[in-house]
Amino acid sequence: MVAVHVLNGPNLNLLGTREPATYGAVTLAGVEARLKAKAEAAGVELTFRQTNYEGELVTFIQQAGLAGAGVIINAGAYTHTSVALRDAIKGADAMTIEVHISNVHAREEFRHHSYMAPVCVGVICGFGVASYDLAFDAIVPLLEKRAAKPAA
Numbered sequence: 001m002v003a004v005h006v007l008n009g010p011n012l013n014l015l016g017t018r019e020p021a022t023y024g025a026v027t028l029a030g031v032e033a034r035l036k037a038k039a040e041a042a043g044v045e046l047t048f049r050q051t052n053y054e055g056e057l058v059t060f061i062q063q064a065g066l067a068g069a070g071v072i073i074n075a076g077a078y079t080h081t082s083v084a085l086r087d088a089i090k091g092a093d094a095m096t097i098e099v100h101i102s103n104v105h106a107r108e109e110f111r112h113h114s115y116m117a118p119v120c121v122g123v124i125c126g127f128g129v130a131s132y133d134l135a136f137d138a139i140v141p142l143l144e145k146r147a148a149k150p151a152a
């Protein structure tokens with residue numbers, strides 16, 4: 001069974017009340033419920049996690065990658081600062097899609113750069129919480145394709 005870990009970084013626990021003009025009114029529990037329903041329909045095993053700590057995100061990425069699960073990550077502000085998250089993705093060979101609720105490229109310049117993007121399959125941003133749904137729809141066929149390949 002294909003497995004996907006959805007990892008959320010700092011301040012995303014405040015989703016729904018945090019800067020609603022930028023991030024909308026859906027809570028993180030709401031995002032989790034939507035994805036759980038999608039995963040159930042697709043026959044995908046879903047793990048959904050949030051932490052405000054950078055090192056914990058590193059551990060979560062390692063656990064997913066080493067278990068062969070795909071990763072959908074909204075690393076929040078750590079996207080723009082963390083070499084450690086990039087190294088975790090690369091080091092654990094985690095097939096990863098970076099997501100953002102807001103269009104980071106339409107915001108402050110410091111949000112335009114991502115340390116993780118070069119080691120991700122792709123980046124989805126600007127579609128509100130639907131960015132997570134789009135990432136799920138994108139990563140599942142890639143994981144299925146990888147699982148179908150005979151080991152080298």
Ligand code: DQA
Nearest residue numbers: 011074076077100101102111
């Ligand atoms: C965010 C964008 C980041 O720049 C910001 O620090 C966040 C949320 C987003 O989902 O739009 O915390 O990742």
